[in-house]
Amino acid sequence: MAEKKIPKSVQDELTGLRAEIEQHNYSYYVLDNPTVADAEYDRLFDRMLAIEKEYPQLVTPDSPSQRVGAAPSEKFEPAPHRIQMLSLQKVTKAEEFADFDRRVKDGIGKSSDDNIEYAFEPKLDGLAVELVYENGLLTIGSTRGDGTVGENITVNLKTVRSLPLRLSDKSAKIYPLLEVRGEVIMRKSEFARLNQTQEEMGLPPFANPRNSAAGSLRQLDSRITASRPLYFYAYGISEQNLPGLETHTQVMDFLRAERFIVNKHIAVAKGIKDVEKQFNKLDSIRADLDYDIDGAVIKVNSFADQVRLGQVSRAPRWAIAWKFAAETAETILEDVLFSVGRTGTVTPVASLKPVRVGGVTVKSASLHNEDELKEKDVRIGDTVIIRRAGDVIPEVVAVVLEKRKGHPEPLEYPNNCPSCGQPIHRPEGEAAHRCFNPACPAQVVEKIFHFAGKGGMDIEGLGGKLAFQLAKKGLVVSLADIYFLTKDDLLPLDLMAEKRAQNLIDAIEQSKDRPLPAIINALGIPGVGETAAVLLAERYGSIDKLALAGVDEMNDIGGIGPIVAQSIAGFFGPEENCLMIDRMKKGGVKFIPFKSERREVAAIAGKTFVITGTLSKPRDHFKKLIENAGGKVSSTVSKKTDYLLAGESAGSKLDKATKLGVAILDEDKFNMMID
Numbered sequence: 001m002a003e004k005k006i007p008k009s010v011q012d013e014l015t016g017l018r019a020e021i022e023q024h025n026y027s028y029y030v031l032d033n034p035t036v037a038d039a040e041y042d043r044l045f046d047r048m049l050a051i052e053k054e055y056p057q058l059v060t061p062d063s064p065s066q067r068v069g070a071a072p073s074e075k076f077e078p079a080p081h082r083i084q085m086l087s088l089q090k091v092t093k094a095e096e097f098a099d100f101d102r103r104v105k106d107g108i109g110k111s112s113d114d115n116i117e118y119a120f121e122p123k124l125d126g127l128a129v130e131l132v133y134e135n136g137l138l139t140i141g142s143t144r145g146d147g148t149v150g151e152n153i154t155v156n157l158k159t160v161r162s163l164p165l166r167l168s169d170k171s172a173k174i175y176p177l178l179e180v181r182g183e184v185i186m187r188k189s190e191f192a193r194l195n196q197t198q199e200e201m202g203l204p205p206f207a208n209p210r211n212s213a214a215g216s217l218r219q220l221d222s223r224i225t226a227s228r229p230l231y232f233y234a235y236g237i238s239e240q241n242l243p244g245l246e247t248h249t250q251v252m253d254f255l256r257a258e259r260f261i262v263n264k265h266i267a268v269a270k271g272i273k274d275v276e277k278q279f280n281k282l283d284s285i286r287a288d289l290d291y292d293i294d295g296a297v298i299k300v301n302s303f304a305d306q307v308r309l310g311q312v313s314r315a316p317r318w319a320i321a322w323k324f325a326a327e328t329a330e331t332i333l334e335d336v337l338f339s340v341g342r343t344g345t346v347t348p349v350a351s352l353k354p355v356r357v358g359g360v361t362v363k364s365a366s367l368h369n370e371d372e373l374k375e376k377d378v379r380i381g382d383t384v385i386i387r388r389a390g391d392v393i394p395e396v397v398a399v400v401l402e403k404r405k406g407h408p409e410p411l412e413y414p415n416n417c418p419s420c421g422q423p424i425h426r427p428e429g430e431a432a433h434r435c436f437n438p439a440c441p442a443q444v445v446e447k448i449f450h451f452a453g454k455g456g457m458d459i460e461g462l463g464g465k466l467a468f469q470l471a472k473k474g475l476v477v478s479l480a481d482i483y484f485l486t487k488d489d490l491l492p493l494d495l496m497a498e499k500r501a502q503n504l505i506d507a508i509e510q511s512k513d514r515p516l517p518a519i520i521n522a523l524g525i526p527g528v529g530e531t532a533a534v535l536l537a538e539r540y541g542s543i544d545k546l547a548l549a550g551v552d553e554m555n556d557i558g559g560i561g562p563i564v565a566q567s568i569a570g571f572f573g574p575e576e577n578c579l580m581i582d583r584m585k586k587g588g589v590k591f592i593p594f595k596s597e598r599r600e601v602a603a604i605a606g607k608t609f610v611i612t613g614t615l616s617k618p619r620d621h622f623k624k625l626i627e628n629a630g631g632k633v634s635s636t637v638s639k640k641t642d643y644l645l646a647g648e649s650a651g652s653k654l655d656k657a658t659k660l661g662v663a664i665l666d667e668d669k670f671n672m673m674i675d
């Protein structure tokens, strides 16, 4: 069908309508100051839709019509972040913040009585997202995911009215690529309203605004997202070297001018006393805010300093989250259940009368172990105080004895595993009771779940519910069984159709190529997480060598302690685990030998370096080079320092090194050494 010719008057009308609609959106959603009656807004919107319907070639990706959502998609595509989205280290006390401040000063060569300029801002409790603007146009919106790859939720994010679909022309020219980061939240008042509607419709209510925001944003049907009251609060950009933007607060001002919502409680704080004052102020207004916050984020304001400070693993050295103290509440203990974890530990879990604490509804809490159970002496029907700090599992703190009614029986630990019925024991010197049956279904479920998780074999589609079915039906008893599953095994399971079964088989197939550190992590050896797995892969290079490693030898690896070394040896000791590895090989897992990036350099191995001043790349870059070559990096100059790597405008550390006679290297000399 030929496209209809577009009269100029129509094009002009459409341009006008769009500008007017977006202006009303901005007033309503960003400025909180409506400038139009609903009926008038609807009239403008309907007229725009009518034109776009008549001339579909006029629909643009930044038209307000894109904000109403689209037909459901099947799944979200992966969206790699060009620059990693970091997480934050946390503190909860003023002293800990002071330690952070000291590390900052050390890192940028400031003296201890200097006052660092920080940007102080509320830590919003929502969902982190990234918005990519290319030549001014919003092209990709994604979740944080694991920081490296998120999910492409562009269609959903476009429905968030407070977020600009396009930057100003001027900014588009200066910043042809701009990645804006921030938090999507639901306001408390709107959350309450939404839950009321849910209830009226006989649907289950959401636990808290955060869950509700996350759930709304991850709808495959973006029309549902569009119906939910979501807001995007910008808190940064991905880069620290864009022209004209030299501090975090400048970026915030820029984003505000570009019509993003920027939190109005963002402030500049000079030095630790000022930060502490702001923190207390924020705590005092917390309850009055219409959105949940769980603390403050404090960032070194200068980008040059941020770059100097760099990052450690996944968190920047230039920012920190200062979380509010835990919150407590009183409720009734209705029951105590015993749950079995991945390694067979049997933990008492309190079933509680639901109560709101720290912004979420809590229905269960951990009682940790037998000693705690005895010490707290909780009994069924007791009134108890529970505490929740941040995202950690809530715990029972104490019983309110005055409120105890009658004479409830003291609680006893069971003699048998609640999952498999085998006797449970509390090993000498340990606090936990354990079920030692390796085929115990509850343990197998947790093991499968961990094995298939993101930092492990990353088998998409193999979540908790499926793990439960696989274990219950006896399809997976040992982890290696996963690699012998067939479509015929899967099809009889609940909610399993042809397509889903095939996807799972494909995902299992793909997981056979995972690198050695991921496999080591996936095995679920007690005490071995992602970091230890990398160290072990680097040291041994293959699973067979690791399986034969001695306790003392592993204990010598920096970062692996004696308990973990023992645990690894203990894991590979019993024949069944070695057989399991063999069966995984037979099932096709490749166990690709791991080649470390480490290459010892004689001049550097065993030497201690301190890095100071401005170098051509972030400090982390040099730190990695030194560590890979076998050297160590320390933050303070002392008699033990062998070399000071000094960049431009090195300060007190250079003076101290000169005084102590430490050898000083500039970047060129260092490069020669490492080559």
Ligand code: IVH
Pocket (backbone or CB within 6 Å): 086, 087, 088, 089, 121, 122, 123, 124, 125, 127, 128, 129, 182, 183, 235, 236, 297, 316, 319, 321
């Ligand atoms: S800055 C490197 N600023 O906190 C900087 N994050 O652990 C990292 N968050 O999930 C982010 N409010 O979404 C920053 N004002 C704020 C924030 C904030 C909330 C969240 C963020 C991330 C987590 C960081």
